[in-house]
Amino acid sequence: MTTDVQDTGKAAPSVNPPDEEPPGASRSERLSTLAQQHGALVTLVVAMVAASLSFDTFLTGDNLENMAVSSAFLAVVALGMTFVIITGGIDLSVGSLFALGGVLAAWGSRYGTAVALLLPLAVCGLIGLVNGVLIARSRLAPFIVTLAAMLGARGLMLAVTDEGSQTYLVDKDTFFATLGQGRLLGIGVPVWITVALFVLGAVVLRRTRFGQYVYAVGGNEDAAALMGAPVARTKIAVYTLSGLCAGLAGALNAAWLVSGVTILGSGMELEAISAVVIGGTLLTGGSGFISGSLVGVLLLKVIQNVINQIGSLDSAYQQVVSGAFLAVVVIAQTWLGRRRRVL
Amino acid sequence: MLSVSGLTKTFPGVRALSGVDFTARAGEVHALIGENGAGKSTLIKVLTGVHRPDEGEVTYDGSPVRFATPLQAQHAGISTIYQEVNLVPLMSVARNLFLGREPRGPLGLIDFRRMHREADAALRELGVRVDVRRPLRELGVGVQQMVALARAVSVDARVVIMDEPTSSLEPREVRTLFRVIRMLRERGIAVIYVSHRLDELYEICDAVTVLRDGRVVHTGRMAELERLRLVALMLGREIGEVQGEGLTKFSGGHDAEAEPVLRAEELTVRHELHGVSLSVRPGEVVGLGGLLGSGRSETAKAIAGALPTDSGRVLVAGVPVRPGSTPAAIRAGISLLPEDRKAEGIVPGLSVRENIALAALPGLSRFGLVDEGRIDRIVDTFMKRLRIKAAGPHQKVGELSGGNQQKVLLARWLAMQPKVLLLDEPTRGIDVGAKAEVQKLIDELADDGLGVLLISSDTEELIEGSDRVVVLKDGVVVEELTGDAVTEDRLMRAIATAPAGTGDPDD
Numbered sequence: 060m061t062t063d064v065q066d067t068g069k070a071a072p073s074v075n076p077p078d079e080e081p082p083g084a085s086r087s088e089r090l091s092t093l094a095q096q097h098g099a100l101v102t103l104v105v106a107m108v109a110a111s112l113s114f115d116t117f118l119t120g121d122n123l124e125n126m127a128v129s130s131a132f133l134a135v136v137a138l139g140m141t142f143v144i145i146t147g148g149i150d151l152s153v154g155s156l157f158a159l160g161g162v163l164a165a166w167g168s169r170y171g172t173a174v175a176l177l178l179p180l181a182v183c184g185l186i187g188l189v190n191g192v193l194i195a196r197s198r199l200a201p202f203i204v205t206l207a208a209m210l211g212a213r214g215l216m217l218a219v220t221d222e223g224s225q226t227y228l229v230d231k232d233t234f235f236a237t238l239g240q241g242r243l244l245g246i247g248v249p250v251w252i253t254v255a256l257f258v259l260g261a262v263v264l265r266r267t268r269f270g271q272y273v274y275a276v277g278g279n280e281d282a283a284a285l286m287g288a289p290v291a292r293t294k295i296a297v298y299t300l301s302g303l304c305a306g307l308a309g310a311l312n313a314a315w316l317v318s319g320v321t322i323l324g325s326g327m328e329l330e331a332i333s334a335v336v337i338g339g340t341l342l343t344g345g346s347g348f349i350s351g352s353l354v355g356v357l358l359l360k361v362i363q364n365v366i367n368q369i370g371s372l373d374s375a376y377q378q379v380v381s382g383a384f385l386a387v388v389v390i391a392q393t394w395l396g397r398r399r400r401v402l
Numbered sequence: 403m404l405s406v407s408g409l410t411k412t413f414p415g416v417r418a419l420s421g422v423d424f425t426a427r428a429g430e431v432h433a434l435i436g437e438n439g440a441g442k443s444t445l446i447k448v449l450t451g452v453h454r455p456d457e458g459e460v461t462y463d464g465s466p467v468r469f470a471t472p473l474q475a476q477h478a479g480i481s482t483i484y485q486e487v488n489l490v491p492l493m494s495v496a497r498n499l500f501l502g503r504e505p506r507g508p509l510g511l512i513d514f515r516r517m518h519r520e521a522d523a524a525l526r527e528l529g530v531r532v533d534v535r536r537p538l539r540e541l542g543v544g545v546q547q548m549v550a551l552a553r554a555v556s557v558d559a560r561v562v563i564m565d566e567p568t569s570s571l572e573p574r575e576v577r578t579l580f581r582v583i584r585m586l587r588e589r590g591i592a593v594i595y596v597s598h599r600l601d602e603l604y605e606i607c608d609a610v611t612v613l614r615d616g617r618v619v620h621t622g623r624m625a626e627l628e629r630l631r632l633v634a635l636m637l638g639r640e641i642g643e644v645q646g647e648g649l650t651k652f653s654g655g656h657d658a659e660a661e662p663v664l665r666a667e668e669l670t671v672r673h674e675l676h677g678v679s680l681s682v683r684p685g686e687v688v689g690l691g692g693l694l695g696s697g698r699s700e701t702a703k704a705i706a707g708a709l710p711t712d713s714g715r716v717l718v719a720g721v722p723v724r725p726g727s728t729p730a731a732i733r734a735g736i737s738l739l740p741e742d743r744k745a746e747g748i749v750p751g752l753s754v755r756e757n758i759a760l761a762a763l764p765g766l767s768r769f770g771l772v773d774e775g776r777i778d779r780i781v782d783t784f785m786k787r788l789r790i791k792a793a794g795p796h797q798k799v800g801e802l803s804g805g806n807q808q809k810v811l812l813a814r815w816l817a818m819q820p821k822v823l824l825l826d827e828p829t830r831g832i833d834v835g836a837k838a839e840v841q842k843l844i845d846e847l848a849d850d851g852l853g854v855l856l857i858s859s860d861t862e863e864l865i866e867g868s869d870r871v872v873v874l875k876d877g878v879v880v881e882e883l884t885g886d887a888v889t890e891d892r893l894m895r896a897i898a899t900a901p902a903g904t905g906d907p908d909d
Contacts, residue, residue: 262511266511266512266514267510267511267512268502268504268506268512271493271497271501271502271504271512272501272502274490274492274493274497275490275493275501278490278491278492278493279488279489279490279491279492281488282488282489282490283490283501284472285472285482285484285488286488286489286490286498286501286502286553287472287473287476287477287501287502288501288502345490345491345492345493346492
């Protein structure tokens with residue numbers, strides 16, 4: 060009978076299963092993982108070298124400082140977005156929350172630094188929390204929930220500013236203003252804050268139980284639930300975190316500009332998502348890392364800067380190049396992912 | 403260790419469990435078996451806190467418990483290994499193993515060095531050696547299953563529930579699994595083992611509980627239960643209850659000498675089928691017998707090109723069919739009526755006419771335009787011939803009874819003028835009257851010269867409806883019943899046979 064045929068030769072004494080793949084396959088696997096993780100970093104270095112060779116004005120202290128500070132705010136937003144995207148979600152509300160946070164901070168700065176920081180954090184964190192609860196408990200699609208929050212938060216911001224006509228200013232002499240304007244060891248305070256937040260974020264994501272849950276929820280939600288991971292709480296936490304980051308970024312930005320500018324932040328959610336994806340985080344969730352998002356932000360800013368330097372090119376082309384770049388990254392990711400699945 | 407008494411669970415319209423008593427003892431491997439819909443999975447879900455019972459009590463370690471979530475059950479020491487590996491493929495082996503209980507150093511940060519060391523040790527104990535830092539998805543299914551097992555064991559489980567753990571394992575891996583199960587048993591852990599593979603059950607299990615239609619029909623020592631009796635219990639038939647009708651069925655007209663219209667040769671699908679061969683002659687109804695999971699539906703799907711085969715070929719009227727392609731199979735004249743007609747066949751929102759014409763449309767149009775007149779004629783013919791009871795060709799199929807929906811599906815495939823009809827559970831879920839009519843129809847179709855392959859969990863239907871029965875077991879053809887041998891008794895005996903040869907029970 061066929062059973063016999065099946066078993067001949069396989070009846071060897073039970074041994075430990077050896078590694079399944081030949082070393083070659085595994086090396087190419089590692090290579091594609093490496094490409095996904097560090098492709099953006101390599102590109103960033105190449106872009107910076109090319110830019111500094113082409114333009115004398117690129118590698119100057121002023122220019123770098125300017126780029127670093129203007130990257131800082133987007134980076135903080137992207138930090139929260141990274142957590143959300145790793146869980147397999149998306150947060151479209153961060154642009155509006157950024158603007159709302161800035162306005163609230165500027166308005167609150169007259170009551171002191173504490174209010175200027177805590178008010179935007181409280182409001183934006185609360186909106187993030189509501190997003191998270193709706194997504195995790197009511198099982199609504201993240202896209203729709205955060206789209207609603209995006210519209211709602213923008214409306215709220217307009218209400219606070221009398222339809223945008225009222226611009227609140229920050230007194231330059233307050234401690235709050237130094238958070239945006241101040242310098243430490245020759246580098247702007249927002250940059251220091253951002254670096255600190257990224258270190259903290261990386262530790263939380265890689266080295267804490269919560270971080271493991273974030274990966275597990277994005278990697279396979281059902282399995283995570285069966286393994287006893289608190290799926291709903293993890294989701295609520297990441298959207299709250301994203302709201303807090305956006306609010307904080309807005310507040311710091313207001314401190315830097317010494318006013319709550321109402322027209323900022325629109326489209327920022329897409330910029331943040333682009334940066335996160337360029338940094339190697341999979342939009343489908345389950346895989347990604349914090350430092351990549353920082354690289355993604357810097358890369359976007361360098362591209363913008365270079366195009367500004369060219370001068371003759373319309374600045375509108377910034378977006379064309381950024382868009383094309385994003386497309387290339389996503390295609391590369393899909394390709395690498397498919398390659399890996401084949402192996 | 404873990405027991406339930408008087409357990410009843412009702413879902414809308416179905417009583418999944420009624421008055422079930424079940425006890426898993428420490429240091430014992432308890433087989434839980436039953437056919438589809440017997441209530442096994444519901445029972446497991448009650449035990450693991452996924453469902454809450456309507457009535458009855460769950461007792462764990464001597465005191466009554468009520469688990470509200472799977473997490474609570476896990477914390478109490480009840481671990482479950484599912485048929486599908488339920489881990490996170492993108493995360494490393496160690497991370498999967500320790501998710502939610504990672505060893506932590508000062509500051510509450512995860513101590514990865516310790517985690518990797520402990521993960522490695524836990525897997526070594528199970529005889530698995532892998533780099534625990536590698537992502538889980540890079541490993542074979544068998545190793546993944548071992549990781550799931552290591553996870554289940556390392557949470558200090560006192561009860562381990564395994565739901566068909568061997569369905570995707572290689573024989574070698576099955577042996578490792580059994581070694582681990584024996585180890586668990588020695589440690590005094592209660593193991594609940596769900597499987598359809600009889601040989602495995604007899605090899606590893608101490609006790610057995612058989613469920614049927616939500617009730618316990620037998621419980622006792624595994625070794626004291628004869629194979630034949632076990633099969634009879636699962637199927638709900640009595641041994642020796644020879645069916646008189648079974649013999650009357652042969653209408654005699656089927657020419658046993660004719661050239662087979664369908665021949666399947668050595669069909670092999672990894673983990674599912676091992677060298678399945680069968681043939682169907684024109685005008686013949688060949689039944690596919692066997693328990694759930696024996697490879698009946700897989701055989702039908704492999705023949706119809708819906709399941710890619712690793713080797714083997716299918717011939718229609720002597721001509722090989724391109725493997726793994728449904729369109730090729732349909733063109734060759736093979737039509738498959740799938741098991742789940744709601745999910746895989748009927749479009750309830752469309753009319754009877756549209757449902758029938760759906761598959762045949764390409765053949766009914768000229769220059770891309772549909773020939774309405776021809777469709778009307780075809781639909782009319784089949785509605786009459788199959789006696790479809792509908793207000794008219796334009797009634798929505800969703801409004802028809804189950805039996806009539808099945809007939810509409812049948813008409814759709816017949817409109818393709820097939821040579822072979824593969825019917826997977828054609829009468830499941832339809833009422834008795836309609837059932838008889840569908841059965842009669844199948845007979846008529848065979849009389850018209852169609853080759854029919856019939857799959858049915860209803861042994862009576864299978865025996866009465868078929869001229870020959872090919873019996874499958876664990877993806878292998880174990881026997882072919884012909885002529886007078888087509889009886890329920892013989893069918894059950896064939897299913898219950900011990901594996902061929904002597905020693906090796908693994909396949």
